[in-house]
Amino acid sequence: MAWKTLDDAGLAGKTVLTRVDINVPMEGGRVTDTTRIDKIKPTVEDIIARGGRVVLLAHFDRPKGKVVPEMSLSHITTALESSLGRKVVFGADCVGDDAAKAIAAAGQGDVVLLENTRFHAGEEKNDPALAAEMAKLGDIFVNDAFSAAHRAHASTEGLARLLPALAGRLMEAELRALDAALGTPVRPVVAVVGGAKVSTKLDLLGNLVGKVDHLVIGGGMANTFLVAQGIEVGKSLAERDMAETAREILAKAKAAGCTIHLPVDVVVAREFKAGAANETVAADACPADAMILDAGPASVAAIIKVFEASKTLIWNGPLGAFEIAPFNAATDAAALAAARLTRDGKLVSVAGGGDTVSALNQAGAAHDFTFISTAGGAFLEWMEGKDLPGVKALMG
Template identity: 40%
Template sequence: MVPQLEDLGDVRGKTVLVRTDFNVPMSGPDDARIIVDDFRIRAALPTINWLIERGAKVVCASHLGRPKGTPNRKYSMDPIRKRLTEFAPGVELLENLRFNAGEETNDQDFVRELVDGVDLYVNDAFGAAHRSHASIVGPPKTLPSAAGRLLQREVEVLSELRNQPKRPLVAVLGGAKISDKIGVIEALSNVVDSFVIGGGMCFTFLAAKSLPIGDSLCEADQISFCKQLLQSKVQIHLPEDIVGVDKDGNFATFGVRLPDGAKGLDIGPGSAAAFADIIMGARSVFWNGPMGMFEDDRFAAGTRTVAQAMSETQGVHGGWWW
């Protein structure tokens, strides 16, 4: 069993470092970034509020984007800190963990810096829990530690789906980055009957199949991982049409071969309908991540269709959206 908040004992008067995942979608110029969707901040509130209500001092820590180990105003936590203060006054938020190169290399000096003056550690960053980063694997070695409510829920859902799934079991995965889903994929790859892949991560899979993806998001360092998964026994459902913008920025619909300069930003209507049919035919469904850039209404249809299918299916649901 993963230790839970209750296992920390009396937290009154203690400083608790909470590793959150506040890697929220942002827009605007580098010096005036705006939060597009604050779901990930709100998702951490059950853990934060539980600690505050019991007299703890809460210090949150998160990454945002990929600043590559150096401070970058584009990835400053300032807008997130302001929003967090609205939800939970008095809670501190450290600057972007990835401004320090030691975060991604699990540098022990950076670990000591993080835990200095801290009494307890809570990991509530499900999307980053698989990473061997300083803020994930370092503090539990020296501090009493527990899973936050969000991480606890996801572990329970995954355990249930892995151990006693009702079949067919389908995992619907979206979001921008495959690297954020590796832990989920590895946990479910030998259990699910099929994966349904949408969101920005689908373009790395399409690239792995040697299909042209224009200027769509692609994690080149994850193409080999995608190829391995495509060659495995598990069935992979990828989009057959894409919605996005052409090279001139105009709204457009494409097949799976995107022209130069085009950018895919949502699954197409045909793919959304096909994915909905797969979900409706499943007895267990795990959903993690949107099907497109849902914060722009032009590219929200795929996510809405999947959400509607999830609400109508009689199967067991698990996971959290983004």
Template identity: 45%
Template sequence: MLFIDQVDISGKKLLFRVDFNVPLENGVITDDNRIQAAVPTLKYALEKGASIILCAHLGKPKGKVVPGLSLAPVAKRTGELLGLDVVLVEGVLGDAAVQAADALLPGQVIMLDNLRFNPEETGKTVEERGDFGKKLASLAEIYVNDAFGVAHRENASVVDVPKYVQTSCGGFLLKKEQEFLGDALNDPRRPYVCVSGGAKVSTKLGILNNLLGKVDDIIIGGAMANTFMLAKGYEVGKSLVEVDLVDDAKSIIKKAESMGSTLHLPVDYLYAAAPDAQAAEGVCAADAIPSDSMVLDIGPETIENFTAVLERSKTIVWNGPMGMFETEAFAKGSLAVCEAIAGLDDALSIVGGGDTDAVVHLMHLADKFSFISTGGGSFLQFLEGKELPAFKALKEYSNK
């Protein structure tokens, strides 16, 4: 698999797949982190005398042109960050795109409009994707994927384009993801700890099973811990729980014991009558959750226990909050975990997932973490040990 600094891009036309799926409110970008993350690769390409054709998606237009999901504000903001004009080409593909690509000069940048305006982009099969990838590839000589956020998607712009260009490579953002999620975790410094939270066990089963025996400790919080409570024979009141996954939770508990990974579950909770409560009704032990209430955050003793595990860690991967952090009364567990990890001076700390990223930024501690992944689903699949479609395509078609 090649990366952009291993390819001669001078004077070449580059088709860049980027992840610019940014949040918008009334046409205004409210968070441009995803655009900023790709800027180093784009600036490198421009400095080398390349010309750039950007392609990305925004929202879920479901194969139809939705004016409110046009990439116009994204093109404008990208231009501001690069210090040049980024022209948005009307339509996804067509005469305007071909003409604009043909007229590109070194140092210039254009952006195709929302890829998902075309239904073929998200086709589930080769047949459904048709020749959309081939048409995209015809605009450029070299393909650069710097969109880890869609690396787990078998989209035309991700897996088909590499088949039809002279050379395919990854950008610096993709390279950084591979280095931290792949190389660093293949030979971690120990103790190696996985912190898993969030609402559902179902989204984390693959990760937990893959990491058993590889990590020294697994910390489980958030609503997903409730399923493990049920597996241990505890009642969980009205708490969110996945009853159909109790057997899976039992299996993980049993395998952790035999495979050398220590499982750390909550021993106490903050509880309230409903998820929209603005204050906790009290603290309860994990085996004494009130029948008419639900747990919404880990309790003080659990925070102390989890913090003790984290403080001796040398490698940490964190995905998922410890409670309903969006409400101040139930944010303490997530914030305490965030502070504990951020306070480690001699540890590799990796964060992934939108909610987890939100906790880190809420605390203004992003610069205290070794790496914050730009992918949600891609991050989870990587930790499950799966080969991502984007990486597979780049390896197969890097240099034909």
């Protein structure tokens, strides 16, 4: 990948406009989870250590081009100072005099935080004039917000065209992990794709069957594939109108030499609630009055065998209704197996997507994965094989 990092430019005496994702959850005026703030610390510290001045650009919530006081980044300055261990100087705008005055007022080692970029309608329109006003404030642009890289906005794509552009440490780590998973992976490669609906992951499945050696399909999506093969799934969630599409994906996978793995046994219940009475049956033996809520133990054993025979794993989506016990069993068991193989140096494991992160955390497996992406939409678009404007702009 031909993108430059903080190692590729002299930062001493430079004002470094640094796009970050600090769109953190808040309650009662307080930040409830500082994970996204904590993750930008390596980039901030590195720029300062190299003699640069850090000016943070970020969005917060969805003000839709208007000034919405409760969506001001001023609300997170205290949490930012606490996490970074540095004084934060707040600028009441991300362009113009207010921004310039904040930058001028900052001492060496201070961090400048400019106001929500989305208070300007031109941000999400990638307005060249807004990007040019931002560019006047700095000498170098660093993008450390992979999670916003799938959006061509003024502060992600536009700025990268106007100033020397580098990847921050978090962006660099994400890009290296993704390249190791799908760009230039060690084979065999296995992908796990779960979730409710085939229709929301058509591009993803279509891209993966041409790039991986094994594709494990779980969750409600698997039911649709079972239906496509003429198997009855009772009252289970299934997109029966997507059966032909599922068959096309199966055919494409076969032509590409990709083996698709569907459940061979399933856990079924008559009601969808915690602790519901359940039984394990063959995948083609779901009772008419029951619904499939998880993959069964034989399916999990087969999945783990695939993991053990693979060198690279990419994971998006749970294998069952993991939010409700006992239907988290398959996801937990497979995740812990992947974690063990990764810990033993036998597997490179990369995972991402909202439900995925929650499921792996719940299983106690996340900390042993090679890389967990919190990028959501950007991670999915990358898995779909799409160009990410914010990344492409870093490549010149």
